[in-house]
Amino acid sequence: MSNVTTNFNDRTVEYEQLLNDFKQLLKKNNLKFTIQREVILETLYNSDEHLTPEALHHLIQEKYPELNTGIATVYRTLSLLEDSHVVTSLSFGAQGKKYELGAKEHHDHLICTECGKITEFVDEEIEKRQQAITKELGFKMSDHSMQIYGICKECQEKAK
Amino acid sequence: MSNVTTNFNDRTVEYEQLLNDFKQLLKKNNLKFTIQREVILETLYNSDEHLTPEALHHLIQEKYPELNTGIATVYRTLSLLEDSHVVTSLSFGAQGKKYELGAKEHHDHLICTECGKITEFVDEEIEKRQQAITKELGFKMSDHSMQIYGICKECQEKAK
DNA sequence: ATATCTGCAAAGATTTTGCAGGATT
């Protein structure tokens, strides 16, 4: 099972692609390409974490203080990106929503309800079963998301 | 693989059990068993949905208006229940946190993006894989949620 | 030149907290 044409394994090309898609999306909706929007996309791309709007804003303020990006712009851009399915949001036990780029390879989430840590994983078996189930029910799948909640190894040990 | 002792398949007994566990929990922490706390537990138990604090409060106000339960009590009780791992909170993309009893059988969702219909399903294969994955990573699973988005059979036919 | 964006600050929403009277142990 190979998929040579889609997997460049080259982060620069990958980001260029993402950025281009984003520009296209904006153009199609008569929206403008601004430095703030680019910086938000880039910061999400370069983060391995699931970011809260506040954390994202903070990162941007640190890296590009001269832009003086407002938190309102972060919220507005995240909504835009979520509506367009470019990012997805998650939330767990603690408070607030967290965002991540949806363009990354598909993966599911293991979420610790004690410390909030999110671990990503991909399981071929599960992906296959999902396709089998939807096919069986005549459902045309466009997307899916899965979260497993529980307590991570570290927090279990701490509790002892 | 049988598990005769734990599966009564009798909702009344199941609820009694849950309620007893809850009472024990309260006693152990020098907390008091109040009518509001019971009603909150019961309403969560009887709901098939994942409820927001507001929705839960609304249901309770409708069913037991004479209690005049305050939203603050709902929040306080949900925190208590969540800290004790009796309920888990999660969020499905849209806004706000949603709560459900952790004791319920797992179920996944097939969501039609055209008509909004939600179909629940359980798949043994997926359940097994989830357990295998969490075990492998030393993670203690309490709950999971999975949503598959797409277009249901009926809507596909309508579109023709 | 026009339409959209942005930061700011104010408004809305959501969640938490202090307090005084009420309920449970």
Place this chain on the structure above:
DNA sequence: AATCCTGCAAAATCTTTGCAGATAT
């Protein structure tokens, strides 16, 4: 009787919105 709970309302957070100047097309 002592302790904990509750509803209420105020406070603290989190998110959205209106506006006037700035920026992208």
